[in-house]
Amino acid sequence: MSDLVSKNLNMLFGDTVHALKDVSFTLKKGELLTVLGPSGCGKTTLLNIIAGFLNPTSGTISLDEKEINGPGVERGMVFQQGALFEWLTVSQNVDFGLRMRKENPQKSKKLVDEWLEIVGLQGFGDTPTYQLSGGMQQRVALARCLINNPDLILMDEPLGALDALTREKMQSLVLKIWKETGKTIVLITHSVEEALLLGERLFVMAPRPGRIHKEYTLPFASMGLQKDLRSIKNNKKFVTTREEILTMIWDMEEEIMGKEN
Amino acid sequence: MLTGFITILLLIAFLSAILYDRLVVKNRKIDAVFGNPERANGGYHWVLAGSCSILLLWLYFSWDIARSYYPQSANELCQVAKVRESVLGINYIFPIDQRTLKSTDFIERETKKINLLKIEINNADLNIKDKTQLLSFLTKSQLMIVALSDEKNLKKETQSKIDLVAEKLSSLTLRFQSDNFPEEKSTEEKEKRKKLLENQTDWGATGMEIPPYPVTKRGEKFESASIEMNVIVEEFFQIKNDHKKFIDLSLNLKNELKEFKNKLTESQTLEKDYLRKISKISGRISRSNIFPSKSLDSVERAVKEFDETQKVEQGNLRVIDTFLFPAGTIVASGETCSEQGAGRWLPKPTDTLRIFLDLLKPSVGYKNFPMLWYQFIGFNEVIDFIVPDWIADLLPGEYPVHSSNGEIEPNFKKHALNIVSGEFDSFKIPVPSGHIWDSFLRVFLGLSLGVIAGVPLGLFMGLSRFAKGYFDPVIELYRPVPPLAWAPLIITVFGIDNSGKVFLLFMVSFAIMIVSARAGASGTQLSKIHAAHSLGASKWQILRQVIFPNSLPEILTGIRVSIGVCWGTLVAAEFLAGTTGIGFVENVARKYMQYEHIWITIFVMGMLGLLFDLAMRWVIARTIPWRGKG
Ligand SMILES: Nc1ncnc2c1ncn2[C@@H]1O[C@H](COP(=O)(O)OP(=O)(O)OP(=O)(O)O)[C@@H](O)[C@H]1O
Ligand SMILES: [Mg+2]
Numbered sequence: 001m002s003d004l005v006s007k008n009l010n011m012l013f014g015d016t017v018h019a020l021k022d023v024s025f026t027l028k029k030g031e032l033l034t035v036l037g038p039s040g041c042g043k044t045t046l047l048n049i050i051a052g053f054l055n056p057t058s059g060t061i062s063l064d065e066k067e068i069n070g071p072g073v074e075r076g077m078v079f080q081q082g083a084l085f086e087w088l089t090v091s092q093n094v095d096f097g098l099r100m101r102k103e104n105p106q107k108s109k110k111l112v113d114e115w116l117e118i119v120g121l122q123g124f125g126d127t128p129t130y131q132l133s134g135g136m137q138q139r140v141a142l143a144r145c146l147i148n149n150p151d152l153i154l155m156d157e158p159l160g161a162l163d164a165l166t167r168e169k170m171q172s173l174v175l176k177i178w179k180e181t182g183k184t185i186v187l188i189t190h191s192v193e194e195a196l197l198l199g200e201r202l203f204v205m206a207p208r209p210g211r212i213h214k215e216y217t218l219p220f221a222s223m224g225l226q227k228d229l230r231s232i233k234n235n236k237k238f239v240t241t242r243e244e245i246l247t248m249i250w251d252m253e254e255e256i257m258g259k260e261n
Numbered sequence: 262m263l264t265g266f267i268t269i270l271l272l273i274a275f276l277s278a279i280l281y282d283r284l285v286v287k288n289r290k291i292d293a294v295f296g297n298p299e300r301a302n303g304g305y306h307w308v309l310a311g312s313c314s315i316l317l318l319w320l321y322f323s324w325d326i327a328r329s330y331y332p333q334s335a336n337e338l339c340q341v342a343k344v345r346e347s348v349l350g351i352n353y354i355f356p357i358d359q360r361t362l363k364s365t366d367f368i369e370r371e372t373k374k375i376n377l378l379k380i381e382i383n384n385a386d387l388n389i390k391d392k393t394q395l396l397s398f399l400t401k402s403q404l405m406i407v408a409l410s411d412e413k414n415l416k417k418e419t420q421s422k423i424d425l426v427a428e429k430l431s432s433l434t435l436r437f438q439s440d441n442f443p444e445e446k447s448t449e450e451k452e453k454r455k456k457l458l459e460n461q462t463d464w465g466a467t468g469m470e471i472p473p474y475p476v477t478k479r480g481e482k483f484e485s486a487s488i489e490m491n492v493i494v495e496e497f498f499q500i501k502n503d504h505k506k507f508i509d510l511s512l513n514l515k516n517e518l519k520e521f522k523n524k525l526t527e528s529q530t531l532e533k534d535y536l537r538k539i540s541k542i543s544g545r546i547s548r549s550n551i552f553p554s555k556s557l558d559s560v561e562r563a564v565k566e567f568d569e570t571q572k573v574e575q576g577n578l579r580v581i582d583t584f585l586f587p588a589g590t591i592v593a594s595g596e597t598c599s600e601q602g603a604g605r606w607l608p609k610p611t612d613t614l615r616i617f618l619d620l621l622k623p624s625v626g627y628k629n630f631p632m633l634w635y636q637f638i639g640f641n642e643v644i645d646f647i648v649p650d651w652i653a654d655l656l657p658g659e660y661p662v663h664s665s666n667g668e669i670e671p672n673f674k675k676h677a678l679n680i681v682s683g684e685f686d687s688f689k690i691p692v693p694s695g696h697i698w699d700s701f702l703r704v705f706l707g708l709s710l711g712v713i714a715g716v717p718l719g720l721f722m723g724l725s726r727f728a729k730g731y732f733d734p735v736i737e738l739y740r741p742v743p744p745l746a747w748a749p750l751i752i753t754v755f756g757i758d759n760s761g762k763v764f765l766l767f768m769v770s771f772a773i774m775i776v777s778a779r780a781g782a783s784g785t786q787l788s789k790i791h792a793a794h795s796l797g798a799s800k801w802q803i804l805r806q807v808i809f810p811n812s813l814p815e816i817l818t819g820i821r822v823s824i825g826v827c828w829g830t831l832v833a834a835e836f837l838a839g840t841t842g843i844g845f846v847e848n849v850a851r852k853y854m855q856y857e858h859i860w861i862t863i864f865v866m867g868m869l870g871l872l873f874d875l876a877m878r879w880v881i882a883r884t885i886p887w888r889g890k891g
Contacts, residue, residue: 053791071794083788086887087810097796100806130887148796 003028004050004152004184009059011045011210018209019045020056025203025212030182032221034189034199036245038252042210043188044080047154050186051077063152073097076150078141078158084129090140091116091125097148115143118173120166134161139170146177155187159194167194168229174198179225192245196220196238197229204245206252214248216241264329264611268320271313278310316610324600325609327585328464333480334581335464335471338591339598340483341578344571346593347490348564351497355561357568364551368406371549374542375399382535394521395535401514402543408507409551416504423552423560426497430563433489434570443485465612471591471598482574490567497560502552511547518543608857616857617864626695627846627858632865633697637689645683653678697865700835700843703759704827704873707766711823715771716816719778720808729779740772744830748837757838762831769830770823777819781812814888817881824873832866843869 004027011020019042027033035043048054049061052071061068063075084093091112092099098108116122119139129137138161145153155174159167175198178185189195195202200221206213218241220232232238285306293299320326327334354363361369382395408414436442446454454474461472475481518540525532572579582590589602599605619625623634658674671679679685721728739747748765755761785808793807835844843862850858881888 048791051791051795053794071791073795073797075795077792077795079788079792081788083786083792085789085792085807085810087813087885096793096798096806100793100796100798100802128887144792144796150795 003065004061004063004186005065006050006061007059009046009049009061010057011042011049011054012057020049021209021211023059023210023212025215027184027186027201029184032178032185032187032198032200033203034187034195034201035203035205036189036192036195036249037203037205037210037213038207038249038256039190041205041207043205044156045210046205047077047156047186047188050152051075051154073101073148074151076145076148076153078138078145078153078155080156080160084137084140084144086128086130089126089128090121090132093129093140094143094147096144111147112143115147119143120169135163135166138162139166142170149181151183153183153185155185157188157190160190171198171229175221175225178221192242192249193233196242196245197232204248207256213252262329264320264325268317268326268329271317271320275310275313275317278306278313281306282310319607319610321585322587322603323607323609324586324604325611327581328609331581331585332464333477334578334585335591335598335600336473336476337480337483337578338582338586339471339473339593340475340480340487341571341575341582342591342593342598343487344483344490347487347494348568351494351560351564352568354557355564357561357565362554362557364410364549365554367549367551368410371406371542371546372403375403378535378538378542385531385535387532391529391532395532395539398514398518398521398539398543401510401517402539402546405507405510405514405543405546406551408504408510409502409546409549410553412553412555414504414506415502415553415556419500419502419504420556422500423497423556426493426500427559427563429493429496430560430567433486433493434563434567437482437486437567437570437574442482465609471600473593473597479574479576479578483571486571501550511543514543515547606856608860613857613860617861620858620861623695628840628849630841631695632846633693633695635691636694638692639683639689640687641683641685643683643690643692644681648681650678650682653681696841696843696846697869699759699841700831701869703762703842704766704824704831706759706763707831708770708820708823708827710763710767711770711774712816712820714767715774716778719775720782720804720812722775723779723782723812724804724808732775736772736775739768740776744769744826745833745837748834752834752838758840762834762839762842765834766827766831769826770820773823773826774816774819777815777822778812781815782808784815785811813885814881817877817885821874821877821881824877825870828866828870828873 006023006025009020009023011018013019023046035046037043045054049056050063050068052068052075055069068075085096088096091109094115095108095112098111112125113122116125119142121136121139121143124132124136129140132140138158142155142158145155158174159170162170171194174185174187177183187195187198189198196218197220199216199218202216202218203212204214204216205211220235220238223232223235324335352358356362359366379396379399382392382399385392387395457474458476461474461476462470464471475484518536522533522536525536575582587603589600589604591598592601620627620632623631626632626634653674656674656677658672660678661670661672661675663669718728718732722732723729744765747768751765751768752761755764789807789811790803793803798806831842832844832847835842836848839845843866847859847862850856850862
């Protein structure tokens with residue numbers, strides 16, 4: 001059982017910012033979790049803790065019953081902003097992990113070509129990344145992470161910068177990868193629809209202090225594997241859940257505004 | 262001649278650049294919006310216009326344009342200056358350059374002083390007798406002024422002397438205007454003149470001297486006038502207004518003052534003080550040579566007339582002087598003339614170029630050392646310089662000792678020592694040498710050492726708590742000290758030649774490189790480091806593959822800044838001490854007032870700095886094209 005288990009995670013920045021409060025959950029191997037929540041509710045913080053970049057103030061988190069302290073290759077991350085190495089070309093970025101681990105260059109090259117094709121960037125291998133559009137950069141970041149075949153994939157709004165069409169394609173891609181590899185995925189998003197479409201499970205987080213406000217278990221992700229994504233969006237249950245979550249987030253935002261005024 | 266041609270060419274280029282711009286503006290449909298940096302792109306015709314205007318300004322203000330179009334003008338202006346110098350003294354007496362007559366001015370000043378002193382003495386703590394006595398001295402001084410000012414007192418003889426001078430002046434003025442002035446010289450004089458002219462160089466040939474002997478008809482005219490004028494002026498200043506009444510008054514007062522002084526006791530310091538002041542005033546009046554205001558009218562008229570005439574006779578020379586000799590002119594002092602103003606400190610481009618080309622000749626150079634050339638150096642010397650001798654000590658075995666018959670048998674270790682210390686015969690290789698090369702090498706070595714040592718330490722300090730804390734105090738303490746403040750110490754320790762300067766430059770660039778590398782390291786985006794971590798990079802790999810490339814923009818900017826500061830420091834250090842280098846050349850040139858050489862060194866420094874910077878720009882464009890786009 002390679003579960004991701006979090007127990008009473010607390011994260012404080014300074015004395016006042018309570019970014020996470022008593023976050024506990026268990027994510028089974030092969031589950032796809034999406035996380036929704038208003039801006040600043042601690043989503044990135046949670047992800048950073050899982051990735052091992054941050055140490056929680058209190059509480060524990062473990063993967064495969066091994067406590068997480070420090071980053072590792074088995075947990076790949078796609079960042080909110082590309083975080084590409086702009087001094088390298090696209091393919092150098094994509095095979096960065098492989099090079100660091102001194103994999104066979106020939107094998108790496110084949111793999112890189114494969115992945116560039118998967119994310120739709122064939123032919124861009126030798127382009128410097130600063131010459132790419134925002135959406136293309138995000139796709140490079142995706143490939144750079146996935147090529148390492150991590151057990152747990154952490155994604156911080158990976159599709160935020162993409163146009164509607166590419167976004168839909170990438171959503172299918174994420175689902176495909178999830179299905180084919182059976183990897184555990186945690187995906188943060190601002191889009192309620194995306195969270196519903198992709199999430200097998202869904203956390204709605206609330207701010208101040210950051211906590212899990214509500215949890216859903218959803219059928220749409222498994223549906224999405226067979227059906228066209230757009231048809232799911234008209235599913236009745238999909239629509240009602242979407243409206244419910246939207247109202248919830250609206251209320252939270254209003255509460256924040258009220259607090260501030 | 263060439264300069265004249267170039268001037269016209271430059272002018273045409275400048276004007277066509279401006280015309281071209283008008284044309285471009287007229288035909289351009291759309292320009293980028295204001296504030297978009299693209300508006301500054303292109304514009305190479307403005308580069309041309311800018312360069313042309315600099316060159317034109319240089320040609321103009323160094324009076325090179327004057328020289329190329331009117332090569333004799335300086336020589337002629339020199340003669341004019343001689344005339345101006347000759348009348349300087351006499352002009353000074355009259356309200357020509359001054360506001361008032363010199364005598365009037367003198368009387369006004371002295372009367373004011375007398376009146377002030379009178380009031381002071383009146384209020385002073387003195388006994389009545391002394392007081393009246395002192396006051397009477399002052400009144401008598403005033404009487405002397407009155408005596409001198411009165412026309413009735415003027416001796417007939419004096420007046421006729423004055424009128425004679427005026428007559429001589431008028432006659433000179435008259436002759437000066439005529440075409441056959443100066444009159445034929447004697448053959449002997451002509452011969453002498455011819456010799457002088459033969460030895461005379463052209464304007465600017467020696468740097469700044471003006472050929473002093475007239476070469477044109479007009480010049481001769483002015484020179485002769487100046488010689489005659491000197492005689493007349495001399496004669497005028499011999500005339501004294503020494504009539505009997507004044508002499509009597511003067512002697513009388515002198516005796517009374519002496520008498521009064523003798524009567525004073527030791528303790529009467531106040532009286533003595535006043536007496537001294539009065540003596541000074543009366544002395545000045547006795548020597549003043551005041552004339553009644555009307556008596557000098559004839560001379561004044563004649564002088565003014567001469568001045569007018571000499572201005573007219575200058576003809577177009579006055580126009581040339583005004584327009585082609587900006588910011589200064591040529592002045593005479595006795596026989597010689599020199600440039601005063603812009604032309605003096607701003608050497609003419611053609612002279613500068615000629616001297617520069619001369620300096621570049623390896624056989625000439627400066628102070629027996631070429632500017633930039635090469636020399637042959639034995640390969641053994643290079644080895645000696647590069648490989649330290651102690652390497653031989655590390656080898657196994659002992660150095661040989663002398664045997665009982667006093668012979669030394671060299672062994673392997675001895676041979677090795679001979680090699681590392683360069684004691685072997687070898688082929689020779691050409692190595693650059695010269696002032697410019699020496700300066701360049703110093704900057705290059707100092708900078709390289711600074712970069713090699715500073716970048717790793719800077720990165721380390723940006724990443725490690727230990728390094729930052731441990732090295733911070735030392736570096737922050739020495740960094741703000743102006744590098745030249747270290748110079749005396751470092752030159753004492755390392756010697757005045759290369760090592761001292763290189764070390765000084767090392768210190769300069771080291772500090773800058775540390776600061777910039779540290780800024781680069783600590784400015785790395787956290788997400789990039791996180792990404793590298795989760796992609797499985799080790800610490801060393803992160804340093805090498807992420808932090809170092811990410812700091813490259815800062816490091817390269819640091820190098821660019823270092824180059825500038827190193828240059829500045831080096832030149833100043835070479836000023837202080839040393840026997841080679843650009844700064845040394847400038848320092849020596851300064852001592853001999855070789856303005857051309859000074860400008861040449863400035864130019865060379867500018868060019869080398871530009872070269873360094875262009876190289877850096879090239880490197881930057883190639884290594885960090887992503888800068889500002891990440
Ligand atoms: N390094 C930090 N130091 C101090 N406070 C921080 C730090 N990082 C995050 N915070 C605070 O913690 C809270 C949660 O931040 P986090 O980045 O996790 O939000 P988020 O949910 O990812 O928001 P968004 O959707 O806008 O990305 C915010 O209030 C933020 O100000
Ligand atoms: Mg975030």
